[in-house]
Amino acid sequence: MIDFRELKTRHDEIALNIKNRNMNVDLDKVIELQDRRAVLMKNAEDLRARRNEIAAMMKGPMDKDARAVLIEEGRTVKDKIAQAEAELEEVELQYNAGLKAIPNYAHPKAPVGKEDKDNTAVKYVGKPPVFSFKPLDHVQIGEKLDLIDFDTATRVSGPKFYYLKNQAVVLQMALERYALDIVMKHGFTPFITPDVAKEEILEGIGFNPRGAESNIYTVEGEGTALVGTAEITLGGYLSGKVLTADQLPVKMTGLSHCFRREAGGAGQYSKGLYRVHQFSKLEMFIFCEPKDSDAFHDELLAIEEEIFSGLGLAYRVVDTCTGDLGAPAYRKFDIEAWMPGRGDNGEYGEVTSTSNCTDYQSRNLKIRYKTEDGRTEYVHTLNGTAVAVSRALVAVLENYQQEDGSVRIPEKLVPYTGFDVIR
Secondary structure (H helix, E strand, C coil), X not given: XXXXXXXXXXXXXXXXHHHHCCCCCCHHHHHHHHHHHHHHHHHHHHHHHHHHHHHHHHCCCCCHHHHHHHHHHHHHHHHHHHHHHHHHHHHHHHHHHHHHHXXXXXXXCCCCCCXXXXXXXXXXXXXXXXXXXXXXXXXXXXXXXXXXXXXXXXXXXXXXXXXXXXXXXXXXXXXHHHHHHHHHHCCCEEEECCCEEEHHHHHHHCCCCCCXXXXXXXXXXXXXXXXXXXXXXHHHCCCCCEEEHHHXXXXXXXXXXXXXXXXXXXXXXXXXXXXXXXXXXXXEEEEECHHHHHXXXXXXXXXXXXXXXXXXXXXXXXXXXXXXXCCCCCEEEEEEEEEXXXXXXXXXXXXXXXXXXXXXXXXXXXXXXXXXXXXXXXXXXXXXXXXXXXXXXHHHHHHCECCCCCEECCHHHHHHHCCCEEC
């Protein structure tokens, strides 16, 4: 969440940001609740102080009538405290919910727009392949080469699940290790993270674990949920911690399964592996000093580009518009790889994203650091996809298909697979 002290001092800026993000948050109502909360807290504090005064007076000498008056006042004050605390609790729930609904500030250079069509492509790398034949999509390739089984997975688990088979299993592991080696080279500590997190950690990172609009699978009665990304568990790793400046930056990378309900994810661009309920992903996460977060955001994007340019894929970098940022993100870049089987003549499809969330997540999770001059400040957090394996598989299978129905393996992956073609 943003700093609650800025609701009034930066009111117009926050209101415009809410509008630019196409979100429905009543900022003035949140401020009204903030003021009411302050009054109720003062009232409860005054009542508790009076209760303590009465208790102290009762210990001293006094006549019977005076003591009776104090006893009666004590009962009245006790009832008022209970009433004040109940009212304060209700107002605090509403206030905190409203405060958490306010999105992070957006970078001044982030494009203003409502949805992904308003994103701005800022860089193109490589040229989409030209085939002498009509290229297949990855679903057709996976069926012909016996690499992916959607039908059995639907029967066993439901729609949007899949079995990987044969060389596709090795190719997935190759992609994971290839990306991991690059990320570790850049100083990231590797983790295999839990696939479950407490709901307060999800909320702190900025994911909604409840409600019809949630994209998260909750574990009923446990107060936990399946993670949609290792960003959740990596971000929660230091929750409640106070670091020192010389401990920063902390650079972590986590391999996990990711579970997403993908409610409403339909259409031709969502078929096959592109939008599924479960996939594996290697995620990068950085905790750093505020002054360094823009530079680390550039570093995360550069690592993502290194991974996908190394695979020989054509891609573009997209500066995400305000309406498509997501509440925690200050700025977000996506990499969209060329996918020949997407649409009628091929299209770019998202394969990675990287976000600078400034202090929005760390404020929720209470992750701070001691500055060199002794102050305590919130760290900045950043995240980035090293490789989301299911979408990387889409790009590799479709771009490296050959007329005879086989699929070449990108040169950088051959040492990890042990074979250079799938027939």
